[in-house]
Amino acid sequence: MKRYNLFYQIHKGLRTMLYETAILLQQTDFSNEEEANALADRIGEVVVLFDKHAHSEDNNVLTAIESLEPSVASLFAEEHIKDHELSKRLTALVNMLTAVTGEDEKEELGSAIRVAFTEFVVFNLQHMAKEESELNKLLWAHFSDEELHAITMQIISQVPVDLLNAYNHWMIRGLSNNEISKWLKQIKNTAPDPVFNSMMQLAEKELPRQRFSMITESLTEGAMLA
Incomplete structure (x- = not known):
């Protein structure tokens, strides 16, 4: 019997956002202020949505398994900390990009952003895949589909409307x-x-x-x- 995968739909949306942002990043001319600003806005959205997603998992999914498998919950919580560090690095580079005016400086920062975003993408793709393989095994062993769906609804109820609309945007594009x-x-x-x-x-x-x-x-x- 196919079990309910509470990660499936949101992860599809988040992966779509990563893929489309990676293409936008590759095509951006950093000497063009309009293009550079558009990229900065997009990366800002990526950071906000991934940080909120990790926070939601910490407070709803990991808490559900903490008493059952504390070491696993701790491992994924630590990965969320690593993800936040990568987010902060990206944000710092984007802030520097919007502050400088020289064309050479913008191109140099553009290269740094490409490297940092690639690291962010690789980490998160691996992290999400690990959640869907390892965390799902635990969740399916200890919770019914109805209970897992209730966790999903609990998460949705905690997300501000503007962020929920943003998640819906990317899920529609990815499903x-x-x-x-x-x-x-x-x-x-x-x-x-x-x-x-x-x-x-x-x-x-x-x-x-x-x-x-x-x-x-x-x-x-x-x-x-x-």
Whole structure:
């Protein structure tokens, strides 16, 4: 039986953000102020969303296994500290980038940011993969799917609306058509209409027309069969 993976959807969104930011970073001309500022804003978003994600896991997921496997909880908490250190390094470099005016200085800082962001990406991809393999084994051994879903809902309730919208943006961009359809159906069945309508608007904005049409059709088919 396929078990509920509380990391799956959010990790897909976070990986998408890393991949798209890595491409933006490679294409940025650091002598162009507009491009450099756009990159600085994007990296700022990456740092905020990853820091909040780690904080949510510390306070909801790791606390759930701390009494069961304290050494494992401690290991992942330490990795979150390492992640925060990488975030601070990135933030410091971006702040320096926005402060300097010389073209050579900007290019030099751009190179440093590329190195630092690559390290950040590698660390977080490995960290998320480890969570989905090692932490899930523990969670599945000790908690039901209903209990794990309750943890997800608890996390969502603690996230400010602006950050929740940002996470939704990246998850919509990272999920498959089938996954988005299932997600939207769940929202339609459990949330107020304004929430569902807002998510539909987000999907229409972020997805290519053909993909959005396919998702809309799947929702209509589901309604007809209900």
